Amino acid sequence: MRSVKFRGLEALRRHRWRYIAFIVGFLLLVHPFALLIRTAYSLLGSPAEPNLHRVCFRMPIDWLMGGRFEMFVGRPLNLLFIMAVLAIAFFFGPLFCGWLCPVGSLTEVLSRQVPHRFKIDLSSKIDPAALRYGFFASYVLVAISTSITPESPVLAECCAPGTRSLAQTLGLASICCRYCASSQLQNIVDGAFNPGVLEFWHSGAILVLGVWLVLGGFLWQGGRGWCLYGCPLGALSNILHYIGSKLGFTYRVRHDATRCTRCLRCKDVCPTWAINGGPKKIEINSHTCNGCLECAKICDQRCYSYRRD
Amino acid sequence: MIAFSIVVIFTLGSSLYAEIVLGPTELVHFWVPFPAVVTRPVTVPIPGGGTVFARPILVEVHKQGIFKRAVNPWVIGLSTHWLVNVGDRSYRIGLRLVDTTLPVKWEVSAGIPWDPGSKTFARPIESGKTIPELGIDWFFYIPEDVRPLHVWYSGGLVVFDADSGETLTFLPITIRFGG
Numbered sequence: 001m002r003s004v005k006f007r008g009l010e011a012l013r014r015h016r017w018r019y020i021a022f023i024v025g026f027l028l029l030v031h032p033f034a035l036l037i038r039t040a041y042s043l044l045g046s047p048a049e050p051n052l053h054r055v056c057f058r059m060p061i062d063w064l065m066g067g068r069f070e071m072f073v074g075r076p077l078n079l080l081f082i083m084a085v086l087a088i089a090f091f092f093g094p095l096f097c098g099w100l101c102p103v104g105s106l107t108e109v110l111s112r113q114v115p116h117r118f119k120i121d122l123s124s125k126i127d128p129a130a131l132r133y134g135f136f137a138s139y140v141l142v143a144i145s146t147s148i149t150p151e152s153p154v155l156a157e158c159c160a161p162g163t164r165s166l167a168q169t170l171g172l173a174s175i176c177c178r179y180c181a182s183s184q185l186q187n188i189v190d191g192a193f194n195p196g197v198l199e200f201w202h203s204g205a206i207l208v209l210g211v212w213l214v215l216g217g218f219l220w221q222g223g224r225g226w227c228l229y230g231c232p233l234g235a236l237s238n239i240l241h242y243i244g245s246k247l248g249f250t251y252r253v254r255h256d257a258t259r260c261t262r263c264l265r266c267k268d269v270c271p272t273w274a275i276n277g278g279p280k281k282i283e284i285n286s287h288t289c290n291g292c293l294e295c296a297k298i299c300d301q302r303c304y305s306y307r308r309d
Numbered sequence: 310m311i312a313f314s315i316v317v318i319f320t321l322g323s324s325l326y327a328e329i330v331l332g333p334t335e336l337v338h339f340w341v342p343f344p345a346v347v348t349r350p351v352t353v354p355i356p357g358g359g360t361v362f363a364r365p366i367l368v369e370v371h372k373q374g375i376f377k378r379a380v381n382p383w384v385i386g387l388s389t390h391w392l393v394n395v396g397d398r399s400y401r402i403g404l405r406l407v408d409t410t411l412p413v414k415w416e417v418s419a420g421i422p423w424d425p426g427s428k429t430f431a432r433p434i435e436s437g438k439t440i441p442e443l444g445i446d447w448f449f450y451i452p453e454d455v456r457p458l459h460v461w462y463s464g465g466l467v468v469f470d471a472d473s474g475e476t477l478t479f480l481p482i483t484i485r486f487g488g
Contacts, residue, residue: 048442073439074438075441130313131312134313137317138324171328173324175323175324200386200446201381202335202374203330203331203373203374203375203376
């Protein structure tokens with residue numbers, strides 16, 4: 001089954017509405033278009049430049065986990081956006097990730113142009129949820145320790161008491177902004193219109209380009225390597241989706257085993273390695289499924305559906 | 310569990326790298342309270358609650374990460390998202406870099422109007438408040454004749470009262486190459 005070629009045009013024909021959604025997501029969030037942010041800023045009367053940075057996928061999670069709620073003051077768009085994405089994830093699945101996110105959709109589309117033999121495919125060797133939650137646990141740990149400032153007399157010897165956070169004492173720093181794929185996407189797009197903005201790349205940005213665009217993008221089976229490893233919003237969305245899926249009244253992708261011929265074409269097209277299964281049983285991993293419905297589109301037997309219980 | 314543990318170690322390693330290399334040397338981010346005296350690390354209370362930590366900025370270029378050194382070692386970036394009024398009245402503020410013989414590019418985006426000519430904000434910031442949606446990047450371009458020097462820049466950022474011209478905060482900034 002792995003010999004089937006899944007190239008960009010085939011995928012586009014199969015699931016064109018999703019690719020239209022990718023373009024819509026790009027137009028809504030990425031400067032110079034950023035239509036959603038432009039509209040919000042217009043309503044708020046803000047002259048700030050509308051760009052992808054304004055609906056950051058990382059900082060609000062950092063603030064929420066670190067208990068630094070005051071950081072949302074003056075940033076209503078950050079709060080509204082993150083709450084909308086998470087609420088949708090809870091009730092309908094991580095649809096933002098699967099249908100609109102420009103960061104993940106770009107690498108998924110790019111990855112489809114690369115022949116399978118050149119790609120990293122560990123889907124049968126590791127549980128992708130381990131990647132996702134290993135990162136997320138570390139992200140939360142650092143966010144919490146960054147917000148704790150011990151009043152230690154030892155620390156007072158080198159600086160004023162309370163000025164070093166627990167994270168700094170442990171030699172850690174936030175992994176929020178310095179490893180941000182959204183910023184790099186925005187830089188690349190801005191650079192297409194104004195090459196001057198590409199003069200400055202820091203090491204974190206270059207590392208992210210390598211992991212997000214190359215290793216986790218072009219060369220990753222499904223092109224969602226960054227989503228599976230480095231996105232805290234994606235991880236939190238799937239935690240909520242998993243909880244929601246246990247409650248019975250929320251939407252999720254389902255598989256009807258009675259129709260299934262075990263061709264496993266669904267497994268091949270799943271960008272987030274969410275379909276587990278061999279010849280006997282197919283399971284959908286709620287910890288990584290982003291509701292893209294590629295599985296439903298490829299399945300001739302109509303085994304997959306997106307519905308409530 | 311093995312994959313989970315490896316990912317945790319890798320991620321905390323990247324956090325360590327951020328603390329040791331990226332934070333102090335590459336696109337350094339800092340908070341700026343005003344009015345305040347920042348000649349040493351200080352924690353300043355914010356009216357209405359909370360504190361802001363500020364310190365003189367020291368960028369040690371020789372400690373930059375290998376990737377930046379390979380790609381653009383001669384552009385040094387500084388950044389702030391937080392200009393906080395810790396005084397007891399509102400101020401309309403402006404910004405100025407002092408002792409700059411280097412070419413510096415300013416990139417400013419804020420939730421209140423900014424005049425790039427006078428480098429002032431159009432509206433006052435109330436006591437205890439910050440400038441909303443703020444992002445300021447300063448890019449210092451290091452000319453060839455400066456590169457052999459030990460200290461590339463020794464000056465600072467001045468936050469001034471745009472109506473009276475009074476200096477509210479001076480934040481020392483040093484960019485140096487070598488210990």
